[in-house]
Amino acid sequence: MFIVGWDPVIEEVPSGCAEHTTKVSLVHHMNIYAYPNEVSLELGKTYSKAEVESLHLQESSFRMLASHDKMAGKYTLPKSYGIPLSEKAMVEHHILFPKCWVFGHDVPHASGFDLYVTMRRMRPAALVGALNFNMDVRPLHGPVEWVTRISADNLLGVVRTKAGEWPEILAVHLHTHDVANTKYFEVRNADGSVAFRSKSEKAGYGLKEQSFSNLKDRLKLRAGQQLMQHCLFDSDHLSEPVRYGLNPGEEMCAPLLILGGAGLRCSHVSLKSQEGRVLIIGSGISGLVAASSLQHFGCNVTILEALDRVGGRTHTFASGPFQHIEEGAHWVHGGTDNVPVSLLLRMYNISQARVGGDDDYEGPRERFRVFHGKMAFRELTATEQDLSFDLFETAVVAAETHVEDGCNISKSVAEAWEEALKKVKYSNSSKALLAWHQKVSYEQDSGSSMLQLSAQAEFVEDYTDFYPDRSDGNEKNGDGFVKGGYSALVDRLADGLDLRTSSPVARVEYSTKGVVATVKNGERFQGSALIMTASIGALQTENVIFEPPLPKWKREAIHSLGMGNVAKVLVRLAHDSPKLSGAYSVGFLGNGTLSYCINSIAEGRGHVLECFLGGSEAIQAEGMDADELKRAVSNELAPLVGEASILDVGITRWASNPYIRGAWSYARVNSSVKDFDAVAASVGDRLLFAGEGACRLLYGNVHASVVSGARAARDILGQRASPAWPLFREDVVNLCTESRKAMPRHKRWYRRVASRLPHGFAPLMQNDLEPPEQPKPLSTTRYMWL
Secondary structure (H helix, E strand, O other): OEEEEEEEOEEEEEOOOOOOOOEEEEEEEEEEEEEOOOOOOOOOOEOOOOOOOOOOOOHHHHOEEOEOOOOOOOEEOOOOEEEEOOOEEEEEEEEEEOOOOOHHHHHHHOOOEEEEEEOOOOEEOOEEOOOOOOOOOOOOOOOEOOOEEEEHHHHHHHHHHOOOOOOOOOOOOOOOOOOOOOEOEEEEOOOOOEEEEEOOOOOOOOOHHHOHHHHHHHOOOOOOOEEEEEEEOOHHHOOOOOOEOOOOOOEEEEEEEEEOOOOOOOOOOOOOOOOOOEEEEOOOHHHHHHHHHHHHOOOOEEEEOOOOOOOOOOOEOOOOOOOOOEOOOOEEOOHHHOHHHHHHHHHOOOOEEEEEEOOOOEOOHHHEEEEEOOOOOEEOOHHHHHHHHHHHHHHHHHHHHHHHOOOOOOOEHHHHHHHHHOOOOOOHHHHHHHHHHHHHHHHHHHOOOOOOEEHHHHHHOEEEOOOOOOEOOEOOOEEEEEOOOHHHHHHHHHOOOEEEOOOOEEEEEEEOOEEEEEEOOOOEEEEOEEEEOOOHHHHHHOOOEEEOOOOHHHHHHHHHOEEEOEEEEEEEEOOOOHHHOOOOEEEEOOOOOOOEEEEHHHHOOOOEEEEEEEOHHHHHHHOOOHHHHHHHHHHHHHHHHOHHHEEEEEEOOOOOOOOOOOOEEEOEOOOOOHHHHHHHOOEOOOEEEOOHHHOOOOOOOHHHHHHHHHHHHHHHHHHHOOOOOHHHOHHHHOOOOOOOOEEEOOHHHHHHHHHHOOOOOOOOOOOOOOOOOOOOOOOOOOOOOO
16 A cells, blocks of 8 residues: 555634734645665654764754645645555654744644555655645745745756756745754665765755755756755745845745655566665666666666776776876767767767767878878878778778678678789788778777678678768768766766775676675675676676576677777877877878877877777787886887977776776677677566677767667666656667668768779879888788887
């Protein structure tokens, strides 16, 4: 049985003010806190820093001062919410009366309230806050109580319109609580976890921190919740604008909150009261998106993160020589055309800056520099650069055509290239350029050699194109980067979540009854469902034991995919090099290891070169100590920037991180992109998967994490998942499997070849650039550090 509403008792009594003889209404007013029998929660429990030996809360501690001249009427809880009678209920009993009354004398006139119950199965509400419906009272005397009720979504929408400003919703002037200064609010779910807690908010009026203008800094609003603003003001100023403050003529306001459905039944599966939470393993973007979405709908969520920080592979250095540089995820590919990431950034009022670029490389072509040679570093002319792109793109089309014409799709990309182009005679210059493009486009893009990349996935199977309208001279939006770094988004997503860092999970038990995650230190977390967001590399190590073991089809999919090894070598310079002035992306031909770098000064992040390594080179570099790494980098870059200009050298270490084991996933030889669907598929109703490796049409990118995390949250919510939540829009949440922009990964070059590539397969460079011992263009020769 559930409490679903009550009828306040109205009693006409004489006014206590000498100048008035009319009768006024007394209305019982209450807050009801529901909590389980096994949880001890005392009325007026103290959460202050200083211990209070004895706290005697009288009825007067909960009084509400207001004048009413009409009935409040009965109230029924919102649909699908109710308080189970099997639980304890703490009632704060409020009595409303005019300012002229004496509390001790007039309270006896009150006569209680009636509760209505029903057998309907309804979701329990953790907190039902002070309810009253005298919305249009215009009394002639006394402080006045009105109640403003507005949905969280509507309120947040107004707030985002003018950041930092809270609106005068109805020119509402109300009361506030008057309780002991040491009392704080805490409401618990049935499993004992906290549904709502206010540590800094004292619940007494006259306290500045209760001001309505500070609400956004104190309370986290979610879908299904309602806000009620209570203010105490001088009735002589009814017709004047609201002036918040504690001084005469100013209004003191304190908000109360209705917490609807505090997570006991957030799932479509049948949950028992002792479960009451969703567990998420991993605090990367997918885990944070899933958690924030679930919490938005009132679910109780706990994130278990193995690292000592939040964000996973999305992390911006906050200090040190590479402050503001992205350690992991860097770009918003497609810029504002990237629907999931751009939408998420807008939801949290985070801006992105346009970089430009397209399928080829980051940044606009006019800010792309390619240098050749070990000592002289001669810059290729714009014509030579364009010819090099023509050369590579025609070769890609030839390889793709060969695969589509019947090449064994179990072959590698390297084999497809070799077979398609074996009759083409390239000049030495063309070979050098092809080798460079291959290295950057394949090895550094996937984190593996061309010998490991699936020709089927690369040339036949669909992938999302974020530059669908791209043509020469028309990049449209190109790529973007997040202002303040991706960590700005991580911090906003993580705010208010129950996060447990340094908590690597060793064991996951799942059944039709629920899930249990055991951390390496032995701590156990019980839940109704679990979302696993670990990387493909981490799953392949099998450091997390599943009980029962994952099904064979799931294990085979995980192990068939590859986890790419990509590292950034970060080089902090004393100043910008004249040869790099104005450049955004920089390429280096020759037999050195550094082949492609981003000039961070172009993004306003300081004088730092971010140089990408892939495959075996990344692993080799990660194994170097600091001095060895700096010597190797200086040997290659000193002729370009000057040895004295190189101040610091660092490297990201994703491949060697035991909890991540790589940068991002890719389709390995003998795998199919359908394996990404298998990784994403849930095991029963309780064990779900998300992450960049669980998204077929977007794998390997931040947008894959956003979409897969939102999808997992929606699947848990079931029918409660409202499309009003932006991340649950059909054009967002289904992007892993449905996209109008999907096409084979290299099909995008077809639209440019016919109109722009006049050179075909003819030798493009009349004068060789005399490269030193060029690697074979169709192999994956390992470049050694000099």
